[in-house]
Amino acid sequence: MNTTRNTQFTPNLDARHRRGFIWRILFMAALMTALVVLVALMFSIANDSFGYVVVINKIDPERLALNVINERLLTMPNTQSSADDTALAESITSDPNGIGFFGSAAYQQNRDALKPVAVDGITPDRETAVSQEYPLTRPLYLYTTGDILAQNQAANVFLNYLITHANEATEAAGYLPASEADLAQAQQNWLQANPTLPIPPGTWPAINPDGIDGRLTISGSSTLYPLTEQMLAQLAEAGFRAEVSNENAGSTAGLAAFCRGEADIAAASRPIQSDEIELCRENGRFPQEYPIAADALTIVANPALAFLDNVSQAELAQIFAEAETWQEINPAWPAAPIHRYIPGADSGTLDFFAQQVIQQELAALPTDDLVRILAANISVGRGRALEREQRFYQDKLVFDNPTAWNEACSQPKGARPSGCTAPPRTQAEIYDLVLQEVVQPDVVETFPLYDTLLKGAAIQHQMAAKYPNGSLQFRSWLTKDFITDPQSSTPEAAGVRTAILGSLWVIAITILFSFPVGVGAAVYLEEYAADNKLNRILQTNINNLAGVPSIIYGMLGLAIFVRALEMITSGALFGLVDSTASANGRTILSAGFTLGLLILPLIIINAQEAIRAVPTSLRQASLALGATQWQTTWHHVLPAALPGILTGAILAVSRALGETAPLVIIGASTFIVVDPSGPFSKFTTLPIQIYQWTARPQAEFRNIAAAAIIVLLVLLLALNATAVYLRNKYSTRM
């Protein structure tokens, strides 16, 4: 049937479908490309904003806190301290109100004259200590270096002998044995220092000390002193001929001597601290840790204190750091004064007690202590500057003297320091100050997120070896402080507050200028202007202006706003020159107008488009009711076009927010820490800030630049969300 009709068509359906399919694939590929680019962009930003950092503190914050607590312990009334445990034991024995603490070895030597006090109901003995039930158990360490062991055969053999016989001797001397794991660690370290010994793996070579000579210097903890003494005695018996000096100086002093190169081996009743490691490194020493025994810190009292059999840790804290009489702690106890006998400031035992019993972190220290730390570590001049910025106490001065203070504060409002009126610093603020001024954490190495996630373990390993005193932390460079802090020359302290405020101010001016002017021009062109040659030329010009490079607008802004209109843009004409600025036109106002000019064509073109899209029937309906042109425009055309106008304005303002080049030209400030206070202030903006940071050589600036990019993106999103909200609100109003 109708073959002629069919021969006129070659439907070729397959080929048509195939062509459609290919186009579909191509469109999808385009979308995928866009997605990949977006994800890559996001990742590269996140990659630099988060990741591992190695932080080295100039001063260990724990040490600072410990010093404060030690100081408090040592300055309590009726408190005597001594580095010599025997002397302490004797004093307690002869004082009916005496109480104190030292290592379990010292207690064992004086057990007949002293009474041990249980802590939290647990008496220190071998069993409770090994099971760690007794709360004041701690490992004891020797420190030396692989180099020393390789060069000093006497030290090498001493340590070998100690590791071999430690657990036999410790119990004899009243110590507790080191745990298996600790001992294995010690053996491992020693073997590393002796790589050439021909021994099968998994065995421990005990070296015969007979005939070994040379020099050996040991210094350190009084707790360990009895053990080292006994070991040396045993060695001497076995034929060890080296010239030996064993000093009972306290853990801190011993470690210091070791790090300075004055001792071969340090004995310590606490782990080495980061500042001590730093001192060692400066002297080319890389300390190795040998846990060789354990100790139970024992609370001892004069037997006359019959009521004192058991105390809680809280009561212990009160006994040594707060109360003057027994009764203050427990009403059932006598009103007699507490007489304290404690180890000296250089003692690891005192540190351990402070850490374990008083337990206070630097951040939790009261204001008084924090201020004392500050005063001890910064110059008076710096302190005075800080105090004038914001004082430490409402009612007293720490650094400044009252006469100078009053004189400074009697100056007129603009010239007087902010500390005169600002409320005093809070504890948290003072803590931040201590961190900044004293602890001075320094980021010495940073890793991108990619490495942190995929090579975390390797990084941990490498960094532990490279910076034994550094701490590896996961750092988000985008923090609350980063947003609220002003600019700074150190990346760790730098923030974007000034830049955020600058951006907001500039963009506010930009919007206030370009939105009404742009929409007004568009309304005129669309609703009023006759279709004549002049208006066509105008239209073409506007279209072309939208394509002019932004840097040219920067030059225009420089010529007009910064130079020609300087009297206005600097605020001089109104007598409003910002107090922090010399009168010139490089102000927020100039920047806002320049960016306003830049986006004006965009806003006009978009608004015209939106107005043109309003159906003619709407205008006709309005005019046919006897409305004027203006009423028609205002009541019908603009509301109908508003969603489109706003969409265009969002894009334009987003562009302005991200502009850098024109602002560089009109002279945004490169380094500014003062918040902008109005349209006549100097300013910087987020893109400028990012641009400057990326130009810096230090790696950390790249990190904070990435964090600032995130802030900028969030700001953009927030701005757009507001506009979208406004748009939806207006377009749903029927």
Place this chain on the structure above:
Amino acid sequence: MTNNTNGQTAIQAHNMNVYYGSFRAVENINLNVAPRQITALIGPSGCGKSTVLRSFNRMNDLIPSARVEGEVLYHGANIYAPDVDPVEIRRRIGMVFQKPNPFPKSIYDNVAWGAKINGYKGDMDELVESSLRQAALWDEVKDKLDQSGFSLSGGQQQRLCIARTLAVKPDIILMDEPTSALDPVATLKIEDLIQILKQDYTIIIVTHNMQQAARASDFTAFFNMNEERAGYLVEFNKTEDLFTNPKNELTERYITGRFG
């Protein structure tokens, strides 16, 4: 001059020519529209019916290229005289369009807005109600006055547009194919409505539907195009006479469906 037969005039075109640029769209129109009557304009597509209608309330002003020559007399005065404000003319001579075009506002505001901008001082609720009643829409919308005008059906929207026009109290209502976008039921409703409105208003209606003109109008004007595609008035008479006893052969051919 072509006259209606009862001698009274609501609005009158006198030697009117309308140009779009250099193109003459209608030529030498003389038309005398009777008050409180329905006058239908019919004719083939493109013969200038809408153009003539728009000339009566100066809606042609909105078309930049349009130009009117001759006179349109309203209350004896030419509405194209230089001292006449087209805004005032359009309030007195309202217009209903081919496609219903309510404002993107509530039903209430659709009716009230025109009165409000024209400085109406009376009770607005009353005005809205009476306008909607006159447009035979009140019963259908009285419970949803705050809903969007777009929520109504096409026929209801067109009656809303009529109510909106009535609210500014015009003399004359121009309607340009007001039912061409509607279904037959809605069309009949509008036709009935027009019959009622005629008691108070002069109505000029363009229609391409001959039955409608025959059914619903008192007078009919038939237009045609000449060789230069310019529209001219062929015959104007009482509807009854024009349909039963056309004087012009063209009219006869047109109304019997043999051309156009």
